[in-house]
Amino acid sequence: MHKSALPQESAGGFGDQIRIVLVETSHSGNIGAVARAMKNMGLANLCLVNPVSFPDEASYARSAGASDVLDNAMVVNSLDEAIADCVCVMGTSARGRKVPWPVIAPPDAAAKAAEQSAAGPVALVFGRENHGLSNEELQRCHFHIHIPSNPDYSSLNLSMAVQVVCYELRMHFLRGIEGGEVSPYLKPMVAPGDPGWDVPPAPVQDVEGFFEHLEQVLVDVEFHRREKPRQLMTRLRRLFQRAQMDQMEINILRGILTSVQKASGAPASGSRVKTIAGEQD
Incomplete structure (x- = not known):
């Protein structure tokens, strides 16, 4: 796959092994917004599963300068194809299941993704805008990521959900650089x-x-x-x-x-x- 857009100080980081997967996105503008969220946090590997419309003018307009992420995005026909070479798959889920599944919060997901990326690609999977991932798709994930939003208003825009997870990945990376010492990017001023x-x-x-x-x-x-x-x-x-x-x-x-x-x-x-x-x- 293509190289990541991680900034210069992150050479040797795990970003090139992290794959953001969007399943059947219905609004192309959301794809552009996701690309922007990814590039903000130094990630570049985007995979689109059967999007309704892509590429188009709306996706590039919403990317706000992250057109390189869109240019290099993979477009595939199924989730199986998107995750076939991955060693770890995590899917976002907002609701409980009859059969309990390993559920982790975004900070733990970032740590797990970093750990697993040493062995191969890691996929972070996000579902459709209106109803997320299906039960069958979630069963293809090793872990479910739950963003603990306000229970009275828990629905997150697709790009917002991606931003939360990518932010935690970025924070995990910054904490780990310089031999495990606190990153200068995180020190208060x-x-x-x-x-x-x-x-x-x-x-x-x-x-x-x-x-x-x-x-x-x-x-x-x-x-x-x-x-x-x-x-x-x-x-x-x-x-x-x-x-x-x-x-x-x-x-x-x-x-x-x-x-x-x-x-x-x-x-x-x-x-x-x-x-x-x-x-x-």
């Missing part, structure tokens, strides 16, 4: 000092200089009295410390305070901290 933040954290001396400047401005505009401080500065300190400011933010805030002092006619409280590269006055 919420404060200065985190990988990817654009400006270093403000050092303590700069933060303390800001607090001194802030208190002086509040005195200048008669909002704060040092002889009766109450808890104003304590609460303001807690507020700004919680923000974990970076150097640029400190610089901006001190510039604002200086402007307030000039507008109020009060003398400026010393010089501003050294301008960082990239700041515009």
